[in-house]
Amino acid sequence: MGKGSRVWKITGVVSVAATLMLVCGFAYAVSDVIFPVPPDTGSAGLENAASDERQVAPGNMDVTAVGDSLAKGTGDDTGSGFARAVSELLQKQGVDSKLVNNLGINGLTTSGVLPMLDEDGVQYALRQAGVIILSIGANDLFAGADQMTGLPDEDQLLNKMKQAEERFVKIVEEIRKINSEAQLVYVMLYNPFSDLEEVREQGNRIVQEWNQFAAAVMASTGQGLAIPTSDLFTFNAGRYLAEDHFHPNRDGYQAIAERIVQALAVTTVSGEERK
Amino acid sequence: MRALNNQIMGLVQNETEKMIKKKRFYVVLLVLLVLVPVFSYAQMKQAESKREKYGTDWRREVQQAITDNQNSLGSDRVPEEWKKYRQVYIQQMKYYLEHNVNPAAPGGVTFTREFLDNAATLFIPLLIMGLGSDIVSAERTTGTIKMLLTRPVRRWKILLSKLITLLMFVSLTVLAVFVICYLISGMFFGYKGFQLPVFTGFRLDGASVDLSSVHAVPQWKYLFMQAGLVWYVGVVVAILALMVSVLVRSTAASIIIMMSSLIAGNILTNMASAWTSAKYLFMVNLGLTDYLAGTPVPIEGMSLGFSLIVLGIWAACSLIVSFLVFTKQDILN
Numbered sequence: 001m002g003k004g005s006r007v008w009k010i011t012g013v014v015s016v017a018a019t020l021m022l023v024c025g026f027a028y029a030v031s032d033v034i035f036p037v038p039p040d041t042g043s044a045g046l047e048n049a050a051s052d053e054r055q056v057a058p059g060n061m062d063v064t065a066v067g068d069s070l071a072k073g074t075g076d077d078t079g080s081g082f083a084r085a086v087s088e089l090l091q092k093q094g095v096d097s098k099l100v101n102n103l104g105i106n107g108l109t110t111s112g113v114l115p116m117l118d119e120d121g122v123q124y125a126l127r128q129a130g131v132i133i134l135s136i137g138a139n140d141l142f143a144g145a146d147q148m149t150g151l152p153d154e155d156q157l158l159n160k161m162k163q164a165e166e167r168f169v170k171i172v173e174e175i176r177k178i179n180s181e182a183q184l185v186y187v188m189l190y191n192p193f194s195d196l197e198e199v200r201e202q203g204n205r206i207v208q209e210w211n212q213f214a215a216a217v218m219a220s221t222g223q224g225l226a227i228p229t230s231d232l233f234t235f236n237a238g239r240y241l242a243e244d245h246f247h248p249n250r251d252g253y254q255a256i257a258e259r260i261v262q263a264l265a266v267t268t269v270s271g272e273e274r275k
Numbered sequence: 276m277r278a279l280n281n282q283i284m285g286l287v288q289n290e291t292e293k294m295i296k297k298k299r300f301y302v303v304l305l306v307l308l309v310l311v312p313v314f315s316y317a318q319m320k321q322a323e324s325k326r327e328k329y330g331t332d333w334r335r336e337v338q339q340a341i342t343d344n345q346n347s348l349g350s351d352r353v354p355e356e357w358k359k360y361r362q363v364y365i366q367q368m369k370y371y372l373e374h375n376v377n378p379a380a381p382g383g384v385t386f387t388r389e390f391l392d393n394a395a396t397l398f399i400p401l402l403i404m405g406l407g408s409d410i411v412s413a414e415r416t417t418g419t420i421k422m423l424l425t426r427p428v429r430r431w432k433i434l435l436s437k438l439i440t441l442l443m444f445v446s447l448t449v450l451a452v453f454v455i456c457y458l459i460s461g462m463f464f465g466y467k468g469f470q471l472p473v474f475t476g477f478r479l480d481g482a483s484v485d486l487s488s489v490h491a492v493p494q495w496k497y498l499f500m501q502a503g504l505v506w507y508v509g510v511v512v513a514i515l516a517l518m519v520s521v522l523v524r525s526t527a528a529s530i531i532i533m534m535s536s537l538i539a540g541n542i543l544t545n546m547a548s549a550w551t552s553a554k555y556l557f558m559v560n561l562g563l564t565d566y567l568a569g570t571p572v573p574i575e576g577m578s579l580g581f582s583l584i585v586l587g588i589w590a591a592c593s594l595i596v597s598f599l600v601f602t603k604q605d606i607l608n
Contacts, residue, residue, distance in 0.1 A: 024499075027503065101335050106346050
């Protein structure tokens with residue numbers, strides 16, 4: 001009986017103590033969920049580290065991509081898009097580079113980017129980068145258009161383009177405010193309908209006009225670059241476009257990435273200027 | 276009154292010793308001692324591969340999770356219910372980023388918290404069911420029920436003592452899960468993290484999150500609340516297991532009944548619930564810790580209060596049935 005009663009005593013005492021504790025936890029949880037304590041405004045202690053110290057080190061070549069499905073890499077079967085490809089190409093050249101974040105979102109328009117730039121996480125990712133790749137505008141101009149319906153009528157389009165241009169200027173300004181050091185690369189538009197005769201002409205005109213405007217904006221921005229892509233797809237749409245006839249495929253993204261890397265100001269790990 | 280207390284105490288002691296002799300609780304501990312290292316190891320591997328990509332920079336990881344979820348929102352192939360989960364998740368993660376709090380700072384405490392969130396609806400109820408399912412039926416299978424009932428003790432006292440014993444072991448099981456989880460995962464991730472803040476109080480209205488009552492609690496308090504809610508679930512499951520054990524003669528059958536209803540609950544909560552009256556089933560309401568974490572409810576109209584009441588009613592009914600049947604039924608065989 002001696003041993004049995006000792007086990008019983010231990011079990012009894014521990015289980016009663018555990019039960020009391022658990023009942024308290026239960027009561028506390030119920031009251032906290034059903035009658036939550038109003039948030040303590042004085043608990044700003046959490047936030048003081050938010051204004052992040054780390055400025056971009058000179059020579060930092062880490063990549064953040066922001067924008068639409070092209071930034072995301074839609075159509076690339078490996079999922080890398082040009083953002084990861086740029087970072088990998090830089091690594092091959094002996095440059096220390098990583099992909100910070102790929103913030104591309106399918107279907108994003110210029111009006112979708114602006115509120116994004118207010119978010120802490122997005123700002124953080126942009127601040128960490130030495131190379132920011134922006135791809136935006138295609139969804140503003142070609143939204144709702146596909147191979148079947150063609151493009152909307154001219155006046156409507158010009159109007160749309162005016163508004164998109166204003167927002168584009170604002171986007172570039174915002175990004176510059178967040179990170180003034182990084183090289184800002186804008187991937188210019190191409191005409192996704194170049195393999196369709198009926199709409200090729202109109203598409204070309206719109207793309208040309210937009211690209212001219214964007215190139216001017218980037219030229220007047222410090223550390224700004226505008227990378228042309230439309231020539232890649234003029235005769236090689238079959239080679240560079242994915243099955244959806246809209247997004248680039250793996251080779252298309254690789255070709256764009258190579259152009260970006262060619263245009264970037266690069267310093268090697270040792271800090272020497274490249275020849 | 277004192278005599279009655281003593282009698283019941285004696286019976287409880289007897290039942291406790293039987294429970295320990297049956298070694299069922301040791302099995303529970305053994306299961307935990309084997310499984311928790313397995314989960315910890317898997318989690319560590321996952322954390323390692325993440326660290327390769329993101330270093331110690333959790334902000335980038337959280338931001339990427341937000342972007343990935345935003346991308347899936349645009350897809351028509353993603354069911355609407357999932358989109359709701361993801362929209363809520365996106366808003367919560369943004370809140371964490373805004374307040375510069377890592378939602379999953381690595382550590383033994385964080386592991387325990389996340390493990391408990393996942394274990395609350397199936398793993399822990401299964402353990403408790405394992406303890407309770409044969410508490411009456413085993414006596415029938417072995418024939419000892421006759422000996423028990425021929426003693427000069429009222430039948431309801433016998434059942435009460437079994438119930439009390441079972442509840443004691445529910446508390447011990449919940450406690451053991453927390454302690455073992457923390458001690459073992461601490462070996463992998465370190466023992467720190469009790470003071471790290473966790474946000475709770477996200478109120479959901481469809482897919483939008485009301486942030487007005489969100490507040491930070493230190494992780495130890497969160498664990499404390501979690502334990503309490505898990506304990507309530509455990510008590511309800513134990514009471515249901517007791518009833519099944521009274522009603523069904525064979526232990527195997529009672530285990531199968533309990534197990535299948537628990538698993539059915541998990542399946543039901545994962546299904547698109549157009550069948551709203553399913554919310555009155557007990558097994559759909561076991562995810563009490565979800566209310567703490569602010570994950571969307573499986574069926575529209577559920578809340579913590581609702582779930583507590585539904586579970587309470589189920590428990591009360593099964594207690595009544597258990598006692599009525601146990602005191603009235605004939606013992607044949």
